[in-house]
Amino acid sequence: MKKTMAIILVLLMLLTPLGAGALTRAQVGTDVSGFSSTDLDGKTIKGNVFASYDVSIVCYFAMWSSRCLSQLELLQQVHEAHSEYGVFGMLLVDSTSTAELAKQYFDEKGYTFTVFLVDSVWKSVVEQSVFIPQSHIVSSDGVIVESWQATFSSAAKIEERLALCAGGTAAPDGDVNNDGKTDATDALIILRMAMEIIDVTPYALAHGDMDGSGKLEPADALIVLRMSMGIII
Numbered sequence: 733m734k735k736t737m738a739i740i741l742v743l744l745m746l747l748t749p750l751g752a753g754a755l756t757r758a759q760v761g762t763d764v765s766g767f768s769s770t771d772l773d774g775k776t777i778k779g780n781v782f783a784s785y786d787v788s789i790v791c792y793f794a795m796w797s798s799r800c801l802s803q804l805e806l807l808q809q810v811h812e813a814h815s816e817y818g819v820f821g822m823l824l825v826d827s828t829s830t831a832e833l834a835k836q837y838f839d840e841k842g843y844t845f846t847v848f849l850v851d852s853v854w855k856s857v858v859e860q861s862v863f864i865p866q867s868h869i870v871s872s873d874g875v876i877v878e879s880w881q882a883t884f885s886s887a888a889k890i891e892e893r894l895a896l897c898a899g900g901t902a903a904p905d906g907d908v909n910n911d912g913k914t915d916a917t918d919a920l921i922i923l924r925m926a927m928e929i930i931d932v933t934p935y936a937l938a939h940g941d942m943d944g945s946g947k948l949e950p951a952d953a954l955i956v957l958r959m960s961m962g963i964i965i
Contacts, residue, residue, distance in 0.1 A: 759857055759860050759861070759868065759876055759879040760876055760877065760878065760879055760930075760931045760933060761875065761876065761877075761931060762856075762857055762875070762876045763874055763875050763876075764779055764853050764854060764857065764868075764870060764874055764875070764876060765779035765780070765782065765873060765874025765875070766779050766853055766874075767779045767851050767853035767854055768851060768853075769848040769849050769850070769851040769854075770848060770849055771846055771847060771848045771849075772823075772831050772834055772835040772838065772847050772848075773835070777846065777848045779853075779874045780874075781818065781820075782818060782870050782871070782872055782873070782874045783872050783873070783874075784818065784872075785816060785817055785818035785872060786816045786817060786872060786894075786898040787817060787818070787869055787870065787871055787872065787877070787894050787897045787898045788817060788818025788819070788820060788869070788870045788872075789807070789810070789817065789818070789819055789820065789867055789868070789869050789870075789890060789893075789894060790820045790821075790822050790854075790867070790868045790869075790870060791803055791804075791807055791820070791821050791822065791865055791866070791867045791868075792822045792824065792850070792854075792858050792864060792865060792866040792867070792868070793821055793822070793823065793824065793864065793865045794823070794824040794826070794829040794864055795823075795828065795829040795830070795833045795834055795837065796828045796829055797864060797865070799864075799865060799883050800864060800865045801837075802883060803865050803867070803883055803884060804821065804838075804841070804843060805841070805843075806884055806886065806887045806890055807819050807821065807843075807845055807887075807890070808841075808842075808843045808844070808845060809887035810887050810890050810891055810894070811844065811845040812844075813887070813891070814891065814894070816898075817891075817894045817898075818870075819845040819846075820845060820846050820847070820848065821834075821845065821846070821847035821848075822847070822848055822849070822850055822854060822858075823847055823848070823849055823850065824850060824858075824864065825849055825850065831849065834847055857876065861881050863881040863882065865882075865883060866879065866880070866881050867879070867880040867881075867884070867890075868880075869893060869894060869897045871897070877897050877933065877934060878893060878897055878933045878934060878935055879933075880893070880910070882911075884910075885912070889910060892935075893910070893935050896934045896935050896938050897933075897934045897935070904938065904939055904940060904941050904942050904944075905939055906918050906919075906922075906939065906940060906942060906955070906956035906959055906960075907939055908921050908922055908935070908936040908939050908940040908956075909921055910935065910939075914956060914959050914960055915960040916957060916960050918940070918956050918960070919953045919954070919956040919957035919960065920953070921936065921940075922936070922940045922948050922952050922953040922956055923950060923953035925940075925948045926947075926948045926949050926950050926952070926953060927950075932947075932948055936948065940952055940956065942955040942956060943955065
């Protein structure tokens with residue numbers, strides 16, 4: 733009976749779709765060190781900019797999206813507090829989201845982190861998802877190590893992800909999708925990472941390695957699932 737229930741739970745988890753915060757294999761691991769674009773002042777910016785920081789966050793945003801604009805204030809807070817992290821905006825350009833509008837908005841708000849336009853290298857990344865804003869954490873050698881396809885609730889959440897990607901640690905709580913709760917969706921993400929359906933990221937490993945084995949395994953998914961059902965605390 734227990735074996736049958738375990739099989740049913742696994743099948744349900746595999747068939748459950750992932751939400752907006754999910755990671756995609758096509759994004760994580762992508763080398764963007766060869767990108768070349770311009771900032772809002774028309775100055776050239778290239779992928780070697782990431783070498784100056786432990787890790788960097790690149791937030792893909794549009795001027796017509798209130799969800800995107802809510803992230804800019806958080807990014808500015810991180811930019812002001814952490815010189816060791818690179819903070820960049822990447823603008824989606826269309827008729828209602830132009831470099832001119834973005835520059836005016838940044839001047840009015842006093843935001844000082846760099847914004848650049850999407851080039852062909854980054855376009856291949858952001859088009860893997862329909863979600864916006866998208867935030868991608870990039871290593872010093874220009875490789876995407878983490879992607880977040882939803883909004884952050886605070887600057888502290890961004891800082892935690894950057895710190896983990898830079899080699900920091902966190903207490904495992906099962907909340908691998910960073911939505912503030914531990915539920916079956918987290919268990920699903922851990923299981924899919926354990927099965928190599930999606931890539932393991934520093935944030936997920938730090939929060940999802942429930943047994944301290946140093947890797948994500950089905951056992952971790954089961955622990956998180958039991959936590960979400962109130963079977964264990």
